[in-house]
Amino acid sequence: MDKLIRVDLTHLTVRTEAVPEAWLGLGGRALTSAIVAAEVPPTCHPLGPNNKLVFAPGLLSGTSASNSGRLSAGAKSPLTGGIKESNVGGTAAQMFAKLGIKALIIEGIPEKDTWYGLHISREGVAIREDGTLQGLGNFAVLEALQARQARKLGVICIGPSGEYKLSGANISVKDPSGKLRSHGRGGLGAVMGSKRIKYLTIDDEGAQGLQMADPEAFKAASKVFTKALMEHPVSGQGLPTYGTNVLVNILNEAGGLPTRNFTYGQFDGHEQICGETMHETIVARGGKPRHGCHAGCVIQCSQVYNDAQGQYLTSGFEYETIWGLGANCCIKDLDDIATADNLMDDLGLDSIETAVAFGVAMEAGLLAWGDGKEVLRILREEIGKGTPLGRIIGSGAGSVGRAYGLTRVPVVKNQAIPAYDPRSVKGIGITYATTPMGADHTAGYTIATNILNVGGQVDPLKKDGQVELSRNLQIATAAVDSTGMCIFIAFPALDIPECLPALIDMINARFGTRLTGEDVTGLGKAVLKTERAFNLAAGLTPAHDRLPEFFRTDPVAPHQAVWDFTDEEVDAFWAF
């Protein structure tokens, strides 16, 4: 039987619990959000003993289903003050699932001023006092932990940023090639740091493994599902070839590539940083243009990016990071951006929040537009050392804006707005404004329909249909985030009729249930409503479901578009 494991750091105890009836059908985001909503007082301090950090694999994690290996982390966010779920690839989700751990709940704060590690195995969870890795970057932590043990371990850890409890700190998860993936957004690394957990190691040797209610039905559905993933042009061709960075030229063309801290919608350096250039560079330098973030991924949108000498520079090099330091900070040197990406991984920083924070810092005059070398220095010498400037930037875009009294601060609920300008791609603006997560493109990725014409067409420059589009996608995404599936399965799911039924068939085959499409939609709605209720109780209101004022007043070139939704139109999102 799957179980919950509860680690109480105040008393340094571990308890294994049966999964309550109400949570049996939940996984991933649905489960972390349900636990946070049920157990965390909404007005508690996010870095205090009453916050809880919850990890949960998705419903299909640990199975052979393609792209099902994502792990959700949840807590009250120190960045947004609301509920947070952030999911990640890597090896941990599948190990948790095989160990029968439906969720790991970390609560309390240790009395002792030292650091701890958690070791998770078939014997349960052991709490180890271990200050030896304090101050180390994530890569050194991975290396040190693996060196202690012969078997391949799963690792979840924080870098110095998490130790400093910066609101831009992420939680890193080891991927199949020994590098990192990140629970990027919302400062969950600070929550882990506040609990003085430097790392979790996971050993799935002798794990109970998964029970499958109907293996044959699962196999059949899985085949259909994988075929759909491979056949769709985005998940089958675009993403595998160019990675997510295929989007630079597409968004630039659409005038939706936020440039110079959201001043323009196009970047004159787009050719230097785009997916096509990146692909050529990777191939020329002997990197890997295709690479999966977790076992079983058939899309392989990741890559290994080498430097000019052919040495490893970074992997998991995403469009949003490249946009954030590229167009938004006007940095045209892709190697500088790759170096910064690797540094942010090592320091344990959300590369979206931090890149946008650098854009605001440039607007404040702290460094010059386009100065990639100074970005690298600030990452190493300021954020890495926890200096005051490092704290300001490492605490995110809103933090820089407040410290320097700026008004062009692209955040919603204090979380940085990612790589798609909401004035010229209006659907994504509805997602930024309304998702309980704070500005987050993954919460309802309208770019699919607004820009890529997946799942139909909705003109990005007009208001018509955007609220419905974002609502439908947010509901679907909340459900998908609960399955352990990568969000990119949405492309075939929106276009290929067999895809979504196959996904539901897999869930039914795994658990012996008879869920319908309507049930899955119902799950997505319930997740959103649970999250929203937590936020309302935490003190967030419709006034926080708003884009920053400057989007209304400052038109963005080339379309001279402004954000023109009324408050009522935005609030209609919640009419479901």
Next chain:
Amino acid sequence: MDKLIRVDLTHLTVRTEAVPEAWLGLGGRALTSAIVAAEVPPTCHPLGPNNKLVFAPGLLSGTSASNSGRLSAGAKSPLTGGIKESNVGGTAAQMFAKLGIKALIIEGIPEKDTWYGLHISREGVAIREDGTLQGLGNFAVLEALQARQARKLGVICIGPSGEYKLSGANISVKDPSGKLRSHGRGGLGAVMGSKRIKYLTIDDEGAQGLQMADPEAFKAASKVFTKALMEHPVSGQGLPTYGTNVLVNILNEAGGLPTRNFTYGQFDGHEQICGETMHETIVARGGKPRHGCHAGCVIQCSQVYNDAQGQYLTSGFEYETIWGLGANCCIKDLDDIATADNLMDDLGLDSIETAVAFGVAMEAGLLAWGDGKEVLRILREEIGKGTPLGRIIGSGAGSVGRAYGLTRVPVVKNQAIPAYDPRSVKGIGITYATTPMGADHTAGYTIATNILNVGGQVDPLKKDGQVELSRNLQIATAAVDSTGMCIFIAFPALDIPECLPALIDMINARFGTRLTGEDVTGLGKAVLKTERAFNLAAGLTPAHDRLPEFFRTDPVAPHQAVWDFTDEEVDAFWAF
């Protein structure tokens, strides 16, 4: 006829307007809050063009009524995100009143990247482009402005902190001896800085003067009122002799003197910093133990504090500042605190917000407990120069807490909690939690009844009666803040039966009205409800009417008291 003057900085225009009917009976806080609520979009960026900065003298300002010379400033606060009113002594209120200016409304933001000054005279308001004083401290600004003109000018200005748009920046107002008083709280200096107004000068030569409906009745009431002020032991003896700093020993004795960033309720250095020691020091060094912040003050709680060589060090040296750097930062050297007080005045920093921020910074390990010299260095070299560390501390206690991931951060609505521990003086905790201003002792000063037994007795350690006490005082205070009266008139008003009727008689004699005590209470209630409605629309909720979590979990010595009100008990405050 009194008028409104509207200065539009976007278009660099000035408009004189008749006072709308609905605002004719308002002054001071009632008027600034009414204007902000009516004209400022609640969700606007506080440093953007849609915020407005409003100055309004009280209803009795400019008359000969004792202690009636206070000026209100209002805006949306960059510190709290809610509405803000902060009032001040000095010479400006009386000049505004004599010039017939019921309110000055400053709106927009200039297009040009330079600084401006406003000159106010019987001819109206002139906008002057003037970058010559940029970067100067307040004292140098005062001196430079006075040097330009033979007549004594009223001055309202900001220091470097306001130019940097720090959330801890105040607005300074020249007092009768050419020194400063401050619109201290809520970062109004940053709003003025965002509008690029370095100063306002006021010349009341040839002013129309006040119209008095019934001069004889006024004179008679004024006499009764002044007599009450002089006869009450607090306003007639305690405050004139020791200043507000009389409270150090009283609060220490009560166990309500927050010490070491709100860790303890008593300070072992209280004798070194208390009012009695301060009084002796002032007398021994040839300072002035009694001093008024505005003409017509009969309480004279201010003072001039000299250094050991008999040279001027500071004036307007208040209990809250001395507590904040003294007990709360464990600094025992009163000269260091006085030097810091003068520096904060010069930089234009709220000395409560900044002192509490230093306490949080000490908890973060940025400087040692009790290190007054390092406080001075940080004021001069970091905040004064706008360095990253200066920005973090100068943005207030909440800012330091966020940057360093701390949980013992004494703020409500992000505004620092002043000098009275809400665990051991529970009435003031209700005020901190519920006032629309963010933590503010002056909004409903229950210390009067909880500690000084003025207006009855309510045991500070018990919950009974605290909500009612705070509610009654907040309603009365909102009304008093609208009259231009100093809040210390509350002491006689609470104890001497003739005092409050005399105050109402003065208002009636001034305006030819027939207000009753009930009308005045009604005004206070209306002010609070207007302010609360603004805050709710701005996104503040009952979840923001809460004290920080640590007051609930960490008992404070010597009473081992905790904050033990339920949310429902606190929310009952608004049942009127």
